[in-house]
Amino acid sequence: MIDPRFATLRVFSSTGSVARTAELTGYSASAVSAQLRELQRTLGIKLITKEGRGVRLTSAGRHFVAGLDGIVTQWELLAASARNASGQVQGQFGLGGFSTAAAQLLAPLAANLRATRPDTEVQLIEAQPQRCLDLLLAERIDLAVIVASQTSGGSAARDRFEQTVLLDDPLDVVLPATHRLAQHKSVALEDLADDPWISESGQSVYRALFVAAFTSLGVTPHIAHEAVEWETMIAFIGAGLGVGLLPRLATLGDAQNVVRRRISGAAKPSRRIVAVTRKGSRGSPLIEESLDILQRTAKDIISLRSAEELDG
Template identity: 65%
Template sequence: MIDQRLITLRVFARCGTVGATAELTGYSPSAVSAQLRELQRVLGMQLLTKDGRGVRLTATGRFLVAGSDTLIAEWETLRAAAMEAGDQVQSHFGLGGFSTAAAQLLAPLAATLRSTRPLLEVQVLEANPSRCFDLLVAERIDLAVIVAMQSDTYGEDDPRFEQTVLLDDPLDVILPADHPLAARQTVTLEELASEPWITEAAGSTYHSLFTAAFTAVGVTPRIAHEAVEWETQIAFVGAGLGVGLLPRLAPLHSAENVVRLRITGKGKPARRIVAAVRRGSIASPLIQESLDILQKTAQRILTTRPEDEA
């Protein structure tokens, strides 16, 4: 119920370029340009200035965007309360999630909703966490399941979002099947200090988790190889190129020459998986039910894999 052009402005404020805004909102660049111009005309404010080959928010623009956070939140709250009060049904529901999270958590959620609310059309978008937040702002999705990351551009207390912890997905070690430690049940990070490690590229989502885990135990691992996909990493490990960390939610599939070991000791790395919604919308019945389902799914995942007793 907030004017689309203001939403567009907010997305622009995030990504800084008309083209990116267009890509994110689903409009063409021309449309975004026109919308922003219209917005300025209607409000009688100059919100943008030319800056090099791009455009940049003016002070007024930044002010407006900053202030609109509470406005959006207020609307979401109102909407949620009205839905609650009149127990109305929503017609569309957009979900966003990242790789394994999407597969393991979002798929059951979508399936459940599809059966409990037949006339609700659920749409799932796979996207990385940062983009999920963008999609939330752009109102393309209503709920995102992502991996919480420290030092992200989106803080945990961003006024635009509300986040709920779903589960801590522990990281396991994967070893070549012929590795000396492969027969063990568990292993500590210290025992693997001198191994050649296979990790993601520096700066990627999980790389910081990787380093954090080792700094916690005071060890500096040697990074031998880098991979971007879990599958690739597993293949590398299977080829005997080194060892790696794999979230427990990520399936090992049919990698016969790779074993998965749980980590014990004080360095027990985990990735925190959270659900994020637009601030205010959390009171919505649909969001509530979804969070409930996600929590239950998360619990089920943790209990059907009874580990981590220490």
């Protein structure tokens, strides 16, 4: 909004690559390249240097981006207050979130907004947490629901985003129905230390949670298989290939041959689900209302759980 090139530069500073920046912003790679070059020309400073087959920010560039973060924040604040003052409708509103969040939290939010604000076009994008942050920077979306983690965004995150905690989502174990502990109401992770585990591949947020859950116990689990989708993981478990961890928010679906059990014991691993916005964009009426709705939805989920807890 303030200057499209700023968004491009900020995404680049996050991804470190022209190609990824192009993919995230929706521009072509040559457009990103040209934008950065043009930006350097008008500023009269070198922002990027060639490094290997890629390109990276110069120290002057990093310094400039850091200053830009403050300016963009102030701009967001101003734009939000302007939108707030005049009761004008906002044309577009983009939401992002990872799979379970999208299903459980964003879908109700989108439905609600569609009902109360028919003139606003709400767009949903499902994406991994890090990607959600980059989409926020790229101004493709205005609000994201992601799993909190230290790695996401790095140190620049606090200059660029604001977080609101929605809920803590505990992890459950998923066992084959034939597992020796399948009949227990709850299971301690220590008792599964020697079982073959199924986790997610790559260095996803889930994977980080997975290892964190065990390192706090001083246990190194044996990861026998890796899956990308939970659907797949659950199928593996159903086939008796091992055991797995599944966030409470994720549904088992119509999976056969598996049971979901609470985790007992000292360590109760959970993931923290937060809503993230660009810094300064709070105060915009749509953002404020959305956060409100999200928190109410989260509260409903929590109270529903306590009810189940009492039932069980």
